[in-house]
Amino acid sequence: MSSPQISFEFFPPKTAEGAEKLYITRARLALLKPKFMSVTFGAGGSTQKGTFDTVLEIAGEGFDAVPHLSCIGASKQSLRGILTQYRIHGIRHIVALRGDLPSGMKEVGELRYACELVKFVRAEHGDWFHIEVAAYPEYHPQARSARADIENFAHKVKAGANSAITQYFYNADAYFRFVDDVCKLGVDVPIMPGIMPITNYMQLMRFSEMCGAEVPKWIARRLEGFGDDRDAIKAFGLDIVTAMCERLVMNGAPGLHFYTLNNAADCKSICERLHL
Template sequence: MTSPNFSIEFFPPKTAEGAEKLRVTRAKLAQLKPQYFSVTFGAGGTTQQGTLDTVVEIQREGMQAAPHLSCIGGTKESIGAILRQYQNFGIRRVVALRGDFPSGYGMGGEFRFANELVEFIRAETGDWFHIEVAAYPEMHPQARSPQDDVNNFVRKVKAGANSAITQYFYNADAYFQFVDEVQKQGVDVPVVPGIMPITSSSQLLRFSDMCGAEIPRWVRLKLQSFGDDTASIKAFGLDVVTDMCERLLAGGAPGLHFYSLNQTIATTEIWNRLTANK
């Protein structure tokens, strides 16, 4: 059995101080030897320069970097220019997303859906990029139905995606069910679970409300019972997420993609537990 691929996501820093903190974080997480680091892209491309600067810096440090690329509000000309920049810097992997609408932003741009972006990247750059796309085991919050969501994912793969990263979740069954569904549609690309460490109850609730990720009732109630006891929240979170990761890998997940939130401790601890248990 091949070893699972392991990757870590950052968001681009907005200040010089944030950039320096991220360098320290990256240096620590690089010791875990992830396959690559990915860097997010703000709503409507609002962090475009920060994303570019960060991935170029990661690449120069000798790590593989994968910028997120959102097509909302973009034109073929603007997206094409970004792709050429990444090619010039030797970036070989991108995460192609529809992306979120920035506040107050109406429908616009030349791309409506991620499959159109994937098709465009392939037409413009051939096989230069390994293209990752998003998957939603618990259904995208704007999808009309679970089947509609599966169909959307299949379209992205048929447009040229190589693999996928899921929205985070805490129900492994949802992941396995999603993979089964897309495989029935003839799609067999690697679908890597997105993993969100639990370090804060309020942060987790806020993120999950925004993205539609379900927090199982027993996890929610347990977190609430800890109140402001951050040590207990973190200890419980480590146990819950590590157990889920073990089940995912044992069930055939091709790897794990950690949403680090530019922090080191939780991701490092989970990965160390997983490798210690081999």
């Protein structure tokens, strides 16, 4: 098997203990020589400083550090300031997202959709930034229809996106069908599968309910059947996710983007099983 590109996503820590844990996690995953490491951006920019600080730490360690940036609830002026600061610090790669409006906030901001953010970044900075956007193989939960969601993705690419990272999934067929469908619309940018290791049944089901990712019934029932046996859940999850990753890579996926939840062990185990 040829070695695909791999990358890792982290969230900015909120405590000194969290920062130390993330440092150790990054050090362990750095041994796998990832293409880049991305850092999430909280709803409405709620983790803006934490995201910025973590991105600069990663860049200082010699890696391609990739900040997430969301437009919902933000002004053009605030976005302009963030982008300028990243450019000053030599950051050339971002993930452009619509994002979520924080609870209680009613003002959506000047840009309502990710395609508008992509256009804004291109208008302000030309080709300085490599722009990633989000893709939803099982379709965005707020999309009017599957067709509308595919067309919306195409709009983001045509607005200037260079590549994409998908929401996590456990059905490889959904990914392959999505890639085929957007190709028919003339979209040919690399679309990186998002990979979520399975380590906790209740957490997985909660996350999936929020983001619209489907956990196949047979997987959910097996996980539920393990009860509180965390070792059994992790072993089963490792087998399932590794097999899916192998199929993705063998059938042409350009790489794997891991949602680490700031933990190294399971991502590292999957990569080692795949000989990455």
